[in-house]
Structures are given as structure tokens and as C-alpha cells.
Amino acid sequence: MSLETISSWSRLSTGIAATLRIATEQADEELARRAVAMRDRMQVGENCAHVVFCGLFSAGKSSLLNELCGTQLATGAIPTTAIVTQLELPATDGRVVLLDTPGIDSTNAAHQKATQTALWLADGVVLVADYAHVESEGTLQFAHDLSAQGQPFVFVVHQMDKHYEVELPFESFRMRLEQTLSDWDIHCEKIFYTATPAHIAAPVLGAQRNDLPQLYQWLNGLAAQAQLLTAASLQRNLSAALRDFVQRQFAVAIEATELTLLETLGFVPFSPAEATSLLANFQQQQQDLADQMAARQTALNIAMDELRQEFVRKVELAQIAPYGTTERGRQYIESLRPGFRVSRLASRAKTEQGVTHRRDEFVTDLCNRVHQYLTLPVGNDLRAWLREAVPEDGEIAELSKYVDALGVPLDGPMVARVVNEGALLSASYPYQFVKDVVAQVKGRVQAQLDLFWDAVWQGRRQAVAQASLPLQQQSQRLDRESAALRGWLNVHQELEQALAELEGGLVDE
């Protein structure tokens, strides 16, 4: 059950008594003071609305009250009111009580405390500002805080005799003031423009505006709502007292998370809702950064893959064994067949020489073709690519080593190892043999190219990583900021939970 449901007077009484017990147990002086003030207020009864007049010193609070109540409170140009005085609004049967308070800008601790206590129990607030200082920061901040606390109040611009219509038309003044209040997120029920009659000097330069009768009427109208107002303000005050109490308990934890936020983010969010939306925004930003980094990496991989494939095809298409070369390969294989003789009468040694000769002829021819149609053009293309694509001379030099090393050391024994003795007699084998040799040669060149591209890829990857460093740093910064926001949000969630438990406990008692 939430606190809002404590609507009846008796339940409020139970809640306040329980709060007082908690305050005593926890030795929380402020909560105790508030609970006592609420209890005392309840004893006064629910049929009387308490309206607190407050504002900067010398705004004219006491003068205004004297006009409304026909009293003789002390007034003066220096800070005058030091204690809270209660006055009955005439013709309300004591159902509307007005409280005069010391200036809210008083530096005296006792004055501050007195005003604060009166405000805790206010069923309504009249915030009085001197015409000449109507937009002073002290007044606006105070009004902003009242609004934020949900405290109903009216704004009185007093000393209107200082207004000169010829200098500034009243309408312009009114519109400017309303705009200022709206800029400060201040929501008051009404604005009254008043002056103490004694100060209205005649003749005046402009139209005089004096809402004193309207202010009286508004205050008088509170009499009928006194019961409602009192219950609502006590309930609001009890909620606020409990919230402030829990906030004091969480103060150290909150301060620590705020400090972290100031160090990382540079500011503290206005509300948990703002923190949550910031977090969602940061998450989106991080996702975007991750996407950007991944896209760069993918683009690189695709580009590298295309290059590799382009050169794989160049090697595949290189004509290193045209008809003449294949013929020499065939002749070599035929010379290996059993019973082969270079000529009918040739000696064994002569035949062996013939075999070696055919093999060497094939190897020499193949070597030339590999150089001319494979390693030379492919190497040239690679060098051209390096010059075009790699910006750094040092890296070009490093990678050129792979290109310089491009080549297959073909010799007789190597070719001989390719021969498949078992297939020698097959009519098609000589062609298969040449194909096997070509495949081996191209396979080796492809392997060398692989090494080259691996080295290129490594360099490119480092370059991409280097270029992504600012993105990475941005992402790490977002990480830290998100963690700080989460820490702050967690403490606030814990606080809300503790408050809900406390309120729940009060109702259950």
C-alpha cells in the first residue's frame, strides 16, 4: 500500500507517530523535528489552512500582512522579522491563518530554521517579491524549488508603486515576468501585483495596479478548502520528510557516484529518467562505433580477398607449358619407358645421357617459360600495386622482398621426383606428367603469394586498427561514462526501494 492511500486523518496520525518512532530509533534529528511539527499541526486541527508568507528580506511581507489583517507587525528597510508570527485572516473564523516569516535569504541559522519549519507545515505559500528585485536569483530559485516539491503557491509582486508605466508598460512587464517564470520551470497558481496603500504616492506617473483585494479574496477562499488542504499538505510533508530522511541515509553513496559522474561525464543527470535516456543514447553510440569499426575491417577483408583472387587467377592463367614445352616433357617421359634406346646401337651410358638431356631440355624450357610468363609479369604487377597502394617506403621495401623471392628453383631431380613410375606405359601419361609439373610449379608460386598477401594483410590490419584508435577511445570513454551512470542509477533505485519499504512499513503498523 502506498503512502498516497493514507487519506484519512487517523491514518495520517498513525503514519506521523510511526515516523517519530523511526526518527528516535535512528537518532535523526531533522526527521524528529518534522514529525513533531506535523504532530503539533495535527493537534491544531484540520479546519484551518496555514498560509506562509515568505520571500527575500524587505520584500514587504510584514507590510502586506498588516494590510490584510489590520495588524501592526514591525516593518523596515533592514532585516526586520526574526520570528514566525501567526495572524488570523479577518472574517474567516480562524480558518485561515497567515504566517509571517524572516527573509529566506537570512544568514541567521535560527531564522532559517523558523522559516523552514513554517514551510514544512504550509497548506499554501505566498511568495512575496519586491517589484525592483522580482527577477532576483534567490526568489526564482526558491520558487523553482517550491514547484519541484509540488508545493502550491502564489507569487506576489509587491511595491508596485515602483512601477512607472511610461518606462515600461505593465503588459510588457507582466509578459516578461511570466516568461522568466516559465524559463525557470516555475508553476505558481496565480500572480498578484500589490502595493501598500501608504506608499502609493499621488500623483503617479502611470496606471497603478493593486491586487490587494484579489489577494484577500484568494486567501479567504482557502477557508472553504482548509480540511482538504491540510490533509494534502500533511501527506505531502510526510512523504517529503521520509524522502529527505532516506536521502540523508544514502547521501554518502550518492555523493560518491556523483563525484564519479563529474569526473567522467562532467555533470550529474537531472533525474533517473534523464540518466536512463542518456544510457540508451550511449549504448546506441557504442553500437554505431562498433559497426563502423567492423565495417572498416570487413571492407579491408573484402578488398584483400579480391586482390588475392585476382592474382590467383593470373597464376592459373599463366601459359608456362605451351605445345613446345609439353612436347619436351613428353619426350622425357618416353625416354623413361623400359626398353628405350637413343638409337638401336646406343650403349646404356649413351641412353642415360640421352634421358638426362631430354629432361634438362624440358627443365630449361620450362624454367624460361616460368620466368617469362609467370614470375616476371606477376612480380611486375605486384610491384606496381605496392607503389600504388602502400604509402610507406619502409613497408614497400619489406614487402618487395617477398616479390623478389618469387620463383621456383626447377632442376632435373625435382622434375624426376614428379614422375609416376607406375603410369609410364600409359599413352596419356606424358601429358599428365606435364600437368603435374605445372601444378607443382604454380602451387609453389601460389604459396609464395599467400605469404606475400599475409604480410600485406597484417600491415593493412594494423593500419585500420590505428585509424580506428579514436573510435576505440571514444568507445572506451562511453564505457566509463555508462558505468558511472549505471552506478548513479543503481544508488537511486536502491534509495527508491528503501523509501517504498519505509512507507509500506508505516502503513502496515
Ligand SMILES: Nc1nc2c(ncn2[C@@H]2O[C@H](COP(=O)(O)OP(=O)(O)OP(=O)(O)O)[C@@H](O)[C@H]2O)c(=O)[nH]1
Ligand atoms: N515602495 C514601497 N515600499 C514598501 C511597500 N511595502 C512595504 N514597503 C517598505 O519596504 C520595507 C520592507 O518592508 P517589510 O514589510 O518590513 O518587509 P519584510 O519582507 O517583512 O522584511 P523582513 O521582515 O526584513 O524580511 C519597509 O521600509 C516598508 O516600508 C510598498 O508597497 N511600496
Ligand SMILES: [Mg+2]
Ligand atoms: Mg517582516
